[in-house]
Amino acid sequence: MENWAYELRTLRGMAKHWKSGEPIDEATVHKLRSAKNYRAASMMLRQLKFAMGDLALHDTDFDPAKDDPFRCLEKVGERTSVLPSLPEDRFLCSFAHIFAGGYAAGYYSYKWAEVLSADGFAAFEEAGLEDESAIVALGRRYAETVMGLGGSLPAAAVFKLFRGRAPTADALLRHSDLA
Numbered sequence: 001m002e003n004w005a006y007e008l009r010t011l012r013g014m015a016k017h018w019k020s021g022e023p024i025d026e027a028t029v030h031k032l033r034s035a036k037n038y039r040a041a042s043m044m045l046r047q048l049k050f051a052m053g054d055l056a057l058h059d060t061d062f063d064p065a066k067d068d069p070f071r072c073l074e075k076v077g078e079r080t081s082v083l084p085s086l087p088e089d090r091f092l093c094s095f096a097h098i099f100a101g102g103y104a105a106g107y108y109s110y111k112w113a114e115v116l117s118a119d120g121f122a123a124f125e126e127a128g129l130e131d132e133s134a135i136v137a138l139g140r141r142y143a144e145t146v147m148g149l150g151g152s153l154p155a156a157a158v159f160k161l162f163r164g165r166a167p168t169a170d171a172l173l174r175h176s177d178l179a
Contacts, residue, residue: 003121003175006033007129033177040176042082044111049073049080051108054098058105115169116159120146122171123163 004010008029015024053073056062062072069092077085085091097103120142127134145162159167173179 001117001121003117006036009129037177041178044176044178045080045082047111049076050095050098051111052076052080053092054103054107055105057098115172116155116167118172118175119163119167119170120159121175125171 006029008026011029011032012023016022017024053076056072056076057069062069070090073092074085098105098107103109123142124135124138127138129135142162145158149158149161153161156166170179
């Protein structure tokens with residue numbers, strides 16, 4: 001759960017000035033968070049374009065014998081891009097992930113993993129990151145559900161056992177400074 005790495009308490013426990021040994025200060029933590037979220041909206045839209053384009057290209061409505069894959073991605077871009085792609089854009093020709101990398105119709109899983117991670121971490125935030133006993137109890141529940149059950153149940157069921165509800169993108173948007 002990489003989200004822990006951006007929490008002040010966590011960083012102060014592991015990040016120290018190389019000369020003085022002083023723990024990282026709040027201003028530097030703020031800069032780290034700002035750097036992480038620089039152009040977050042643009043990057044999120046880009047990943048959504050890739051994911052939605054992947055799904056559209058692998059949908060039964062797309063006929064590779066008669067449909068233009070570049071036009072298909074362009075149509076997705078109309079919904080996900082601030083600016084249109086250049087007419088000569090041939091990004092798809094090198095998008096090996098969805099054609100030769102084992103992610104056909106699965107590229108969305110990158111963004112979905114971020115949703116699950118952020119929403120899972122939000123449970124710890126809601127419990128109170130400074131409340132040691134609450135964090136320990138929630139950590140046990142995380143270990144027993146997410147880590148302990150693994151693939152023995154559908155992922156959605158495991159997440160719901162941990163979180164008590166289905167996942168939402170709210171925490172990801174908040175952690176990205178987009179909400």
